[in-house]
Amino acid sequence: MLKEAISYPISEIDSVRLVQVTDPHLFADPEAQLLGVNTSQSLKAVLNTISAVKYPAHFMLATGDISQDYSNESYHNFVDAVSCLNLPCHYLPGNHDDPRIMSLHMQGDNIFGQKRVLAGNWQVLMLDSTVRGRPGGHMSDAELALIDSAIEAEPDRHVLLVMHHNPVLAGCAWLDQHCMDNGSEFIQQVSNYPQVKGLLWGHIHQSVDTIHTGPNGPIKLMATPSTCIQFKPKSSYFALDALQPGYRLLELKSDGSILTNVYRIPGEKFSPDNEAGGY
Ligand SMILES: Nc1ncnc2c1ncn2[C@@H]1O[C@@H]2COP(=O)(O)O[C@H]2[C@H]1O
Numbered sequence: 001m002l003k004e005a006i007s008y009p010i011s012e013i014d015s016v017r018l019v020q021v022t023d024p025h026l027f028a029d030p031e032a033q034l035l036g037v038n039t040s041q042s043l044k045a046v047l048n049t050i051s052a053v054k055y056p057a058h059f060m061l062a063t064g065d066i067s068q069d070y071s072n073e074s075y076h077n078f079v080d081a082v083s084c085l086n087l088p089c090h091y092l093p094g095n096h097d098d099p100r101i102m103s104l105h106m107q108g109d110n111i112f113g114q115k116r117v118l119a120g121n122w123q124v125l126m127l128d129s130t131v132r133g134r135p136g137g138h139m140s141d142a143e144l145a146l147i148d149s150a151i152e153a154e155p156d157r158h159v160l161l162v163m164h165h166n167p168v169l170a171g172c173a174w175l176d177q178h179c180m181d182n183g184s185e186f187i188q189q190v191s192n193y194p195q196v197k198g199l200l201w202g203h204i205h206q207s208v209d210t211i212h213t214g215p216n217g218p219i220k221l222m223a224t225p226s227t228c229i230q231f232k233p234k235s236s237y238f239a240l241d242a243l244q245p246g247y248r249l250l251e252l253k254s255d256g257s258i259l260t261n262v263y264r265i266p267g268e269k270f271s272p273d274n275e276a277g278g279y
């Protein structure tokens with residue numbers, strides 16, 4: 001059965017504006033580092049930058065790997081940190097999250113784990129691409145069925161599909177062994193729906209902006225940098241990038257088009273340990 005959606009009262013002729021943050025990899029200990037980057041401080045620096053640009057967003061998306069240590073406190077720390085934006089926050093799990101601990105501890109008046117969001121003439125679906133105990137992802141039949149019934153229930157809305165894992169290869173062999181293992185079937189299946197206008201994910205700690213040309217027209221494919229460490233694009237072995245933490249702003253227009261950009265924080269404060277071979 002189709003679960004209830006969260007609805008935003010935005011006119012059908014207006015754009016829906018979103019902020020996406022992804023892969024903060026927080027710990028219980030706010031002093032803890034991931035490969036030389038304090039993930040709590042880098043998330044705060046990203047959130048401060050978002051506050052400073054005063055983008056009039058309707059809500060934010062947090063697309064997984066919220067935690068690096070599976071602790072209750074890492075989720076509390078995330079909820080506390082994002083409260084500075086004063087925006088509703090919709091989240092989904094990544095491979096470093098425990099979905100059960102996550103839903104128990106991602107709690108607050110402005111924090112939502114629901115899978116459907118209705119806003120303007122858009123429907124945003126927050127999908128779970130994780131597989132218990134594995135870094136790689138899979139789009140399950142249950143999630144595909146949810147997409148079918150959600151579109152059937154709201155056929156006049158454009159659709160943005162949001163997930164953690166990359167359904168297309170990033171071009172980094174070490175990282176692509178952890179991609180969504182049925183990504184091409186997934187893209188083929190969802191591109192049969194003319195409503196689907198964009199796919200958005202995290203996981204690969206680097207930015208992607210490309211187009212998939214489906215039978216019903218173009219679908220935007222978007223990946224967003226982590227709020228902590230960055231992976232080097234096109235590297236076959238594990239390698240970190242010196243680029244700073246970032247985030248994405250999106251404008252979902254009422255005609256079904258999507259305007260979007262990735263931004264990074266200014267300065268060079270968050271440089272990882274370049275000798276690191278993984279985590
Ligand atoms: N050197 C490595 N080789 C392969 N996988 C790795 C390596 N280091 C880390 N990983 C895993 O690959 C994942 C990619 O992004 P995640 O943030 O999900 O977390 C990473 C780890 O789970």
Ligand SMILES: [Fe+2]
Pocket residue numbers: 023025065094203204205226
């Ligand atoms: Fe990650």
